[in-house]
Amino acid sequence: MLVRLRLGTLKRLCFGLFAAALVCGGHVNASAATAEQPNIVIIVGDDMGYSDVGFNGSKEIPTPHLDALAAAGTKFTNGYVSGPYCSPTRAGLLTGRYQTRFGHEFNPSAAKNAGLPLTERTIADRLRGAGYRTGLVGKWHLGSSPDRHPNSRGFDEFFGFIAGAHPYMPGQGPPIFRNREKVKETEYLTDALGREAVAFIDRHQKEPFFLYLAFNAVHTPMEAQEERMAKFAHIKDTKRRQYAAMMAAMDDAIGSVLAELDKTGLSDNTLVFFFSDNGGPTMATTATNGSINAPLRGSKRTTLEGGVRVPFLAKWPGKIPAGKSYDLPVIQLDATRTALVAGGADQANDKMLEGVDLLPYLAGKNAAAPHEALFWRFGEQMAVRKGDWKLVKYDPVVDGGKKGATDARLYNLASDLSEEKNLIAEEPEKAKELQAAWEEWNKSNVPPLWGQNEGKAEAKNKKGKAKRRAAAAAAE
Incomplete structure (x- = not known):
C-alpha cells in the first residue's frame, strides 16, 4: 500500500518515525513527532488598511479570496504585529522574536551592512533544517549585502526584490531577482508574484515546503492596471480607486495560490497565515496610499491601534476551526512559533523564540490568553x-x-x-x-542599530552628491 503514496508523503512519514525515535531518546521536542509535516504558507500584505478587507467589514473593496480564506479558517479580531513599520515587522516574523531584542527597530539604513543581523536564525533556516524546501516570493527589505540576501538567510529559492518598495509596472525600478540573478519581468508585479508562488507550490508538491509570499501591495507607488481600475469607477477619489484596484490584484493573486493548493490536493495539509505588515499609512508624515483603518485610530508609524492591529487569518483544515473568530490578542511572532512547532523545527528550550504555538488555543485545549501582555x-x-x-x-x-x-x-x-x-x-x-x-x-531590548531616518538622509545625501557631480561635469 505504501508504494501508492506520493514521494512527499513517504518522506514525511519517515520524518515522523525519525522524530518519534528521537523523542523516545529525549533529544527533541515531542511536537516534532508528527506523522506528516504540513506545508507552510505565510502571506504578508503591505500597508493595508484595517477595514479594507471584506472579512473586516469592507463593502467598498471586495476581497472574495481572502474572505474565503477567513471562512475556511479563523479570523483574529485582535491580531497584531510587533512594529508599525515594514522592515521591523518582517524581522520579527522571520526570527520569532521582538525585533528590538537585536536592534532592528527601524527600516534599515543605506549602510552596507544594515539589515537583519547575522546573529539571528530565521524561520527559513529552522524549517530547512527540518527537511523543508524554502522559498521567498516578493519583498525582502532585510538587508542588501550578499550575506544578508535571502539565499544566505535560509531560503533555497527567491524571486522578488531586495528593497522596501518597488514599482508595479514592468520595466521600472530596481532589479527583480531570481535568486541572485537579475531577470526581466513583463507582468504587473502583483500578478507576477502570484504566478511565481503558484509555480513554487507546483514544483515542490511532493515534498514539504515553506513559502513566504511577501507582497508589496498596497505600498506606494500607487500603480494600478486600467482594467482593474474600471471595476472601481464608483470610487471618486483617484488614490482610493488605485488602492482598491491594487487590493483586488493582491486578492486575485492570493486566490491563485489557494486554488493551486486545492488543485494539487495539498490544502488539507497546509498551514496558511495571512496578515498585513502594519496598518495603513494615513497620517501626514507617511506616503499615504488611500487606506482606511477605521474604527481604529492611528496610522502606520504609530503605536496606536491603527499602526499595529492588522487583518490577520489562519487556516489549517482539521487543526484550526473554520469560520470562527478568535478574540484574544495574538501577534505575528505566534505565526512563526506555530509554523515551527507544526513543522517539527521548534525546540521547547529555545528561549530566543517569543511567540506561542496557537494551535492549542484555537482548538480549545487552552482557554487562557496566549500572552499576558x-x-x-x-x-x-x-x-x-x-x-x-x-x-x-x-x-x-x-x-x-x-x-x-x-x-x-x-x-x-x-x-x-x-x-x-x-x-x-x-x-x-x-x-x-x-x-x-x-x-x-x-530591559531585554538593545539600542537601535541605525536611526529612524538614516536611510532617507543617506539617500538624500547620495542624490545631492550625484547632482553636484553632474553639474561639475557639465561645467567642464
Whole structure:
C-alpha cells in the first residue's frame, strides 16, 4: 500500500518515525513527532488598511479570496504585529522574536551592512533544517549585502526584490531577482508574484515546503492596471480607486495560490497565515496610499491601534476551526512559533523564540490568553497591551501636532476601540502597572542599530552628491 503514496508523503512519514525515535531518546521536542509535516504558507500584505478587507467589514473593496480564506479558517479580531513599520515587522516574523531584542527597530539604513543581523536564525533556516524546501516570493527589505540576501538567510529559492518598495509596472525600478540573478519581468508585479508562488507550490508538491509570499501591495507607488481600475469607477477619489484596484490584484493573486493548493490536493495539509505588515499609512508624515483603518485610530508609524492591529487569518483544515473568530490578542511572532512547532523545527528550550504555538488555543485545549501582555517600542513611541488595557505614547502628528511622542495615555480597548478617552487620571494604578510591565520587558531590548531616518538622509545625501557631480561635469 505504501508504494501508492506520493514521494512527499513517504518522506514525511519517515520524518515522523525519525522524530518519534528521537523523542523516545529525549533529544527533541515531542511536537516534532508528527506523522506528516504540513506545508507552510505565510502571506504578508503591505500597508493595508484595517477595514479594507471584506472579512473586516469592507463593502467598498471586495476581497472574495481572502474572505474565503477567513471562512475556511479563523479570523483574529485582535491580531497584531510587533512594529508599525515594514522592515521591523518582517524581522520579527522571520526570527520569532521582538525585533528590538537585536536592534532592528527601524527600516534599515543605506549602510552596507544594515539589515537583519547575522546573529539571528530565521524561520527559513529552522524549517530547512527540518527537511523543508524554502522559498521567498516578493519583498525582502532585510538587508542588501550578499550575506544578508535571502539565499544566505535560509531560503533555497527567491524571486522578488531586495528593497522596501518597488514599482508595479514592468520595466521600472530596481532589479527583480531570481535568486541572485537579475531577470526581466513583463507582468504587473502583483500578478507576477502570484504566478511565481503558484509555480513554487507546483514544483515542490511532493515534498514539504515553506513559502513566504511577501507582497508589496498596497505600498506606494500607487500603480494600478486600467482594467482593474474600471471595476472601481464608483470610487471618486483617484488614490482610493488605485488602492482598491491594487487590493483586488493582491486578492486575485492570493486566490491563485489557494486554488493551486486545492488543485494539487495539498490544502488539507497546509498551514496558511495571512496578515498585513502594519496598518495603513494615513497620517501626514507617511506616503499615504488611500487606506482606511477605521474604527481604529492611528496610522502606520504609530503605536496606536491603527499602526499595529492588522487583518490577520489562519487556516489549517482539521487543526484550526473554520469560520470562527478568535478574540484574544495574538501577534505575528505566534505565526512563526506555530509554523515551527507544526513543522517539527521548534525546540521547547529555545528561549530566543517569543511567540506561542496557537494551535492549542484555537482548538480549545487552552482557554487562557496566549500572552499576558504584548509590547511595542518604536523610537520615542511605546505601547503595552495587557488584557483590555493599553498604555501608549504615540506620534502626535496623528492629531495634527509635531513629530515626536505624546505623554503616556491609557485606554480601555473593550469600551474604546478608537482610543479616544484617556483614562490615565481615573486609573493611575493601572497605568503604573502597565508602565512597570513595559519597563521590565524593555530591559531585554538593545539600542537601535541605525536611526529612524538614516536611510532617507543617506539617500538624500547620495542624490545631492550625484547632482553636484553632474553639474561639475557639465561645467567642464
